[in-house]
Structure formats: structure tokens, C-alpha cells
Amino acid sequence: MTPGPLxxxxxxxxSDGVDLTVVLIVVGKTVAVFALLLVxxxxxxxxxxxxxxxxxxxxxxxxxxxxxxxQTLADAIKLFFKEQSSPDxxxxxxxxxxxxxxxxxAFLAFAIVPIGGEVTVAGHRTFLQLAExxxxxxxxxxMSGLGLYGVMLAGWSSGSKYPLLGSVRASAQMLSYEAALGxxxxxxxxxxxxxxxxxIVDLQAxxxxxxxxxxxxxxxxxxxxxxxxxxxxxxxxxxxxxHPPFDLVEAEQELVGGFHTEYTGIRFAIFxxxxxxxxxxxxxxxxxxxLGGPAGPGIGALDADGWFNAWIxxxxxxxxxxxxxxxxxxxxxxxxxxxxxxxxxxxxWKFLIEAALLWAMIAAVxxxxxxxxWSMWIVVPGAVAGAAALYGLLWASxxxxxxxxxxxx
Amino acid sequence: xxxxxxxGVTIRQVFKKPVTGFFPRTKRPKPKRFHGxxxxxxxxxxMEKCIGCELCAAICPAKCIYVRAADNPPxxxxxxxxxxxxxxxxxxxxxIHCDMCVEACPTExxxxxKLFEFSFTNRDDAVYTxxxxxxxxSGRAKRQPWELWLxxxxxxxxxxxxxxxxxxxxxxxxxxVAWSGELGYGTRPPEVGQSATPDPGIVAxxxxxxxxxxxxxxxxx
Numbered sequence: 001m002t003p004g005p006l007x008x009x010x011x012x013x014x015s016d017g018v019d020l021t022v023v024l025i026v027v028g029k030t031v032a033v034f035a036l037l038l039v040x041x042x043x044x045x046x047x048x049x050x051x052x053x054x055x056x057x058x059x060x061x062x063x064x065x066x067x068x069x070x071q072t073l074a075d076a077i078k079l080f081f082k083e084q085s086s087p088d089x090x091x092x093x094x095x096x097x098x099x100x101x102x103x104x105x106a107f108l109a110f111a112i113v114p115i116g117g118e119v120t121v122a123g124h125r126t127f128l129q130l131a132e133x134x135x136x137x138x139x140x141x142x143m144s145g146l147g148l149y150g151v152m153l154a155g156w157s158s159g160s161k162y163p164l165l166g167s168v169r170a171s172a173q174m175l176s177y178e179a180a181l182g183x184x185x186x187x188x189x190x191x192x193x194x195x196x197x198x199x200i201v202d203l204q205a206x207x208x209x210x211x212x213x214x215x216x217x218x219x220x221x222x223x224x225x226x227x228x229x230x231x232x233x234x235x236x237x238x239x240x241x242x243h244p245p246f247d248l249v250e251a252e253q254e255l256v257g258g259f260h261t262e263y264t265g266i267r268f269a270i271f272x273x274x275x276x277x278x279x280x281x282x283x284x285x286x287x288x289x290x291l292g293g294p295a296g297p298g299i300g301a302l303d304a305d306g307w308f309n310a311w312i313x314x315x316x317x318x319x320x321x322x323x324x325x326x327x328x329x330x331x332x333x334x335x336x337x338x339x340x341x342x343x344x345x346x347x348x349w350k351f352l353i354e355a356a357l358l359w360a361m362i363a364a365v366x367x368x369x370x371x372x373x374w375s376m377w378i379v380v381p382g383a384v385a386g387a388a389a390l391y392g393l394l395w396a397s398x399x400x401x402x403x404x405x406x407x408x409x
Numbered sequence: 410x411x412x413x414x415x416x417g418v419t420i421r422q423v424f425k426k427p428v429t430g431f432f433p434r435t436k437r438p439k440p441k442r443f444h445g446x447x448x449x450x451x452x453x454x455x456m457e458k459c460i461g462c463e464l465c466a467a468i469c470p471a472k473c474i475y476v477r478a479a480d481n482p483p484x485x486x487x488x489x490x491x492x493x494x495x496x497x498x499x500x501x502x503x504x505i506h507c508d509m510c511v512e513a514c515p516t517e518x519x520x521x522x523k524l525f526e527f528s529f530t531n532r533d534d535a536v537y538t539x540x541x542x543x544x545x546x547s548g549r550a551k552r553q554p555w556e557l558w559l560x561x562x563x564x565x566x567x568x569x570x571x572x573x574x575x576x577x578x579x580x581x582x583x584x585x586v587a588w589s590g591e592l593g594y595g596t597r598p599p600e601v602g603q604s605a606t607p608d609p610g611i612v613a614x615x616x617x618x619x620x621x622x623x624x625x626x627x628x629x630x
Contacts (some may be wrong), residue, residue, distance in 0.1 A: 058429045065605040335419045 013126040023175040062304035082265035089159030099270040102150025109143035112136035116314040136197040155259035166258030170249035176348040180236040183356035187229035201293035223290040235280035246337040451592040458518035459494035464509035473503035497539035526557035548593020
């Protein structure tokens with residue numbers, strides 16, 4: 001599987017100009033994505049509580065609604081009825097703005113995720129995706145960066161010690177793991193050649209042939225050629241969203257509540273919503289970039305372009321993969337203890353960024369070698385040796401832990 | 410697997426049964442000598458066992474018992490003794506259910522039932538008076554409106570039998586009746602079977618101490 005030229009796949013919805021139907025379709029998609037995200041967050045909180053309970057030999061919520069599915073709704077309703085107090089020392093405007101700054105990027109980042117394939121709505125062909133941008137991945141990174149503002153301003157505008165400390169730590173953590181995220185994406189881009197999410201998903205679809213091993217159904221998934229970026233992206237995404245085990249900044253034992261200490265009621269609910277929404281979006285991005293997104297077999301007996309195979313099956317595969325990934329994040333939450341802040345920072349700066357850069361260098365050399373037709377027997381060992389030499393040089397020039405102290409003495 | 414072996418631990422628990430019980434739909438059976446709410450017992454002829462000696466109030470570590478004795482009226486004695494418990498109150502906001510009052514009582518008057526599912530909404534309800542603590546004419550504990558008696562037969566097995574057969578000390582009561590009779594129950598039969606499974610920790614006499622024992626003359630008290 002070789003990446004083609006830079007794909008700029010525009011949504012066929014706009015190919016005939018924009019009239020009222022097109023606008024209504026876009027509005028409909030927006031409302032659908034909005035509702036899907038909110039329901040997904042509600043579902044995820046219930047799912048997380050049930051799965052963690054399973055792993056701890058107990059049952060989770062089972063009173064509110066069948067199997068406790070309405071528990072999240074009950075908690076949200078309780079939060080809505082709480083008194084909205086704000087500290088005297090809080091900055092009045094920023095304090096009220098910060099939760100929305102946290103949640104809007106979470107909503108927006110989901111816009112570029114392809115949920116399904118190409119469908120026909122009211123006579124127009126369109127993707128089951130809110131916005132198809134040629135630089136979709138950049139949009140995602142931009143939105144993650146904006147989410148940082150919500151956290152930072154929340155802590156600063158609260159006007160008290162613990163929120164400020166928590167927000168400073170949280171924003172430093174999110175910043176450093178964004179660097180790792182971006183570098184992992186560079187590693188992915190070397191394999192995909194395009195920034196558009198629809199293009200990446202189309203690259204991973206099965207072409208229908210069963211020729212060599214590389215043509216088999218799951219072999220086009222970008223997780224295989226980009227395994228290291230996948231792992232780095234996964235860890236960086238979990239750290240970016242302040243998900244356990246990287247949740248020191250909002251742990252009760254550490255900083256009372258971190259940046260959301262002074263928030264109650266709806267504003268607190270919005271922060272939590274934003275965190276889980278970010279996690280769901282990041283998982284959806286992982287599914288899109290590495291696991292093929294909505295790609296999957298349709299029901300062979302039914303018509304390939306019929307409404308079932310076009311509407312239901314891609315969405316089903318996307319949701320199934322998303323569910324597996326969300327189970328993985330809950331599994332991680334239930335298993336790993338919290339990382340200390342310096343462990344967190346050194347993992348991000350000293351391990352992930354280095355690994356991503358090294359991998360990007362080696363993969364770039366291999367890619368160029370492949371394009372130029374050089375022998376892989378020379379290119380691969382040469383790339384690895386060159387990277388090892390560079391890394392060894394860097395490591396040798398760094399001071400050892402005890403050296404600096406001796407110089408001062 | 411090193412750092413990743415933790416994931417195996419959590420995923421293995423998914424396939425095990427949860428240990429959550431569905432209280433109050435299902436309840437775990439309580440041990441026979443469970444410490445719950447107190448009752449004041451009566452003899453088979455209906456006379457109260459409490460003689461108002463206040464030993465229970467003296468020993469109570471939480472100071473939750475209040476006893477005042479009164480002379481038995483000669484024509485209608487309440488208890489077979491000179492005095493009876495005229496005022497007897499237990500404050501359940503303070504009681505820690507240690508059962509030291511049960512151990513201290515010389516007449517086996519105060520014992521504990523197995524009821525613990527009781528809660529109050531005001532302080533007055535929490536202070537149980539003698540009328541509420543005394544067993545009724547059939548020898549069973551009186552039910553208050555805020556108490557949840559889910560298993561009446563189990564909760565009524567309260568008596569000095571419980572106190573005397575408690576595995577706390579070296580008392581060997583196998584086959585011997587060492588307690589008085591109760592209203593409604595008569596004299597409870599002795600428990601048998603303890604010596605079939607001897608506890609290796611309990612010996613007839615303690616081993617000889619390596620330190621020479623100094624026998625002090627026994628004085629008063």
C-alpha cells in the first residue's frame with residue numbers, strides 16, 4: 001500500500017453550489033453530531049463505571065434505570081440543581097467563560113471524524129462526517145491547543161491557590177503531550193501522505209482483492225506500518241485529556257480538585273463533560289487514523305449501495321472499534337496507579353518525544369529509500385545505525401546525574 | 410510481564426462473580442452471638458431479672474446506660490430481690506455494642522439481640538427506656554416502629570445462653586446448663602460439640618513460667 005498524491009477529498013455535498021437543502025443538511029449533521037457526542041459522554045460514564053466495577057468484583061450502578069443507564073443523567077440533574085457560587089477573588093468574566101472555552105474545542109474537534117461512508121440525503125451525496133477539511137488533522141491539533149486555554153484560565157480566574165497550581169500543572173502537562181501527539185502524527189503522515197481524515201480512512205479500506213498478504217482485509221490499516229506512532233499517540237492522547245493515570249492535576253488527594261476546585265453545579269459538569277468528550281474524540285481519532293475508521297465489510301447478501309450497507313454498516317464498524325478502544329482506556333484507568341508529576345513530565349519529554357522523533361527519522365529514510373528504489377537490506381540497517389549513532393552522540397553529551405553537582409563544588 | 414502484569418489482574422476479575430450483596434432483598438446470616446440491640450430479660454414466672462445494681466452502667470465504656478433502682482414493693486415484687494431497676498435507659502447514639510454490660514450483669518438481665526437495622530430521626534427515639542427494652546409477655550423483644558425486623562426468628566435468640574457460651578474465655582460449658590430460665594423459652598439446652606474440635610490454643614493450665622512466681626498473700630479485693 002503506497003500513499004497516492006496528496007488527496008484533497010472535498011465533501012461532494014458542496015460540488016453543486018450551496019442552496020437551502022445543502023444548508024439544512026449541514027445543520028442536520030451538526031445537530032446529529034452534537035447529540036451523538038452528548039449521548040456518547042453519558043454512555044461512556046455509565047460504561048466506565050460498569051467496567052471498572054466488573055474489574056473490582058462488584059456491580060456498578062444498577063438502580064437508576066435498567067442496568068443503571070440513567071445514573072449519569074441523575075448525576076447531571078443533581079449537578080444542575082446545585083448553587084452556582086463563585087469566589088470573591090475570582091475574575092467575573094473569565095471565571096464564567098472558562099468552562100465554555102474547555103468544552104467548545106471538545107465539540108469542534110469531533111467535526112472532522114468520519115463516522116460513516118458516503119450516503120445520499122435528499123438527493124445529495126455527502127459524507128457521514130460533519131466537516132471534511134483538507135487539513136483535518138491540523139484542525140484537531142488546533143482544537144486540542146484551544147482546550148488548554150479553558151483549563152489554564154479556569155485555574156487562574158478562580159483566584160485561589162489550589163486551582164492556580166492545578167491549572168499551571170495541567171497546562172504544562174497538556175502542552176508537553178501535545179508535542180508528543182504532533183510528532184506521532186508526523187510519523188503517521190509519513191505513511192498516509194495526506195492530512196484529510198477522509199483520505200486516511202479511504203487509504204485503509206479493503207480493495208477487495210485477496211492477492212498477497214498486504215491485500216488482505218485488515219492489512220491496509222495504518223497501525224501496521226505506524227505501530228510506534230500508534231502507541232505514542234495512545235499514551236499522549238490519554239495524557240492530553242487528563243485521564244488516569246495522568247490525572248494528578250485533578251486528583252482530590254493532591255490538589256483538592258485542581259483547576260476545577262472552585263466550580264460547582266453546571267460549570268463543574270461542563271468541565272467533566274469536556275474531559276470525557278475529549279477522550280471520546282481522541283479515541284475516535286485513533287480509530288480513524290490507525291484502525292480504519294468506518295471501514296469494514298458490509299453484509300454481502302444485501303445491495304452494496306443499499307441504505308443498510310451505506311448507512312448502518314460503516315457506522316456500526318466505527319462504533320465497534322470506538323467501543324473496543326474505550327474499553328481499553330477504562331481498563332487502563334482501572335489498572336494503573338497515578339503517575340507523579342515528575343514521572344509524567346519525564347515520560348513526555350524524555351521518552352515519548354524522543355521515540356517519536358527517532359521513529360520519524362528512521363521511517364523517513366526508509367520511505368525515501370523505497371521511493372528511490374534502493375535495496376532495503378542497506379536502507380533499513382543504515383537508518384537504524386544512523387539514528388543510533390545520533391542518539392548515542394546526544395546521550396554522551398548530556399551531563400550525568402552527579403556531574404553538575406561536582407562542578408559546582 | 411513486569412509492568413504489564415497488572416492488566417492481567419484486572420481482566421481476570423471480569424470473569425469472576427461480583428461479591429456484591431443485594432441488601433435488603435438478601436441478607437447474610439448473622440452469627441449466633443451477634444451484638445445488636447439490647448433486651449431486658451425476665452424469668453419464667455414473669456419476674457424481671459434486673460435488680461438495679463448498676464454494674465452495667467459502671468462498666469459501660471461509652472457511658473450510655475442510666476440505671477436507678479427502687480425498693481421492691483413487698484406485695485407486688487417486680488424482681489426476686491430487694492430492689493429492681495426502676496429507671497433503665499440506654500442511649501443508642503453512644504452505645505458501641507461491646508457487650509461489657511452483658512458480661513457484667515450478675516443476673517443475666519441484659520443481653521443483646523441480633524437487630525442492628527434500626528435508625529432514628531430524632532434524639533428522643535434514640536434513648537431506649539425500660540419499657541422499650543423489656544421483653545414482652547411472650548419473652549420476645551418489643552418492636553419499635555423505626556426498627557427493621559427482617560428475620561424475626563433469628564433476632565429473638567437472645568439470652569444468657571449467648572453470654573455464657575461466648576467463645577471469649579476459658580469457660581467450658583459443654584453439656585452443662587449454667588444459666589437461668591427465661592420467660593417464654595424456659596431453660597435453653599446446652600450447646601454440645603465444642604470438645605470434638607479442640608482449639609490447640611486453649612490448654613487446661615498455662616505452661617510453667619520460667620520466671621519464679623512470687624506468691625503474695627491474698628488480701629481483700
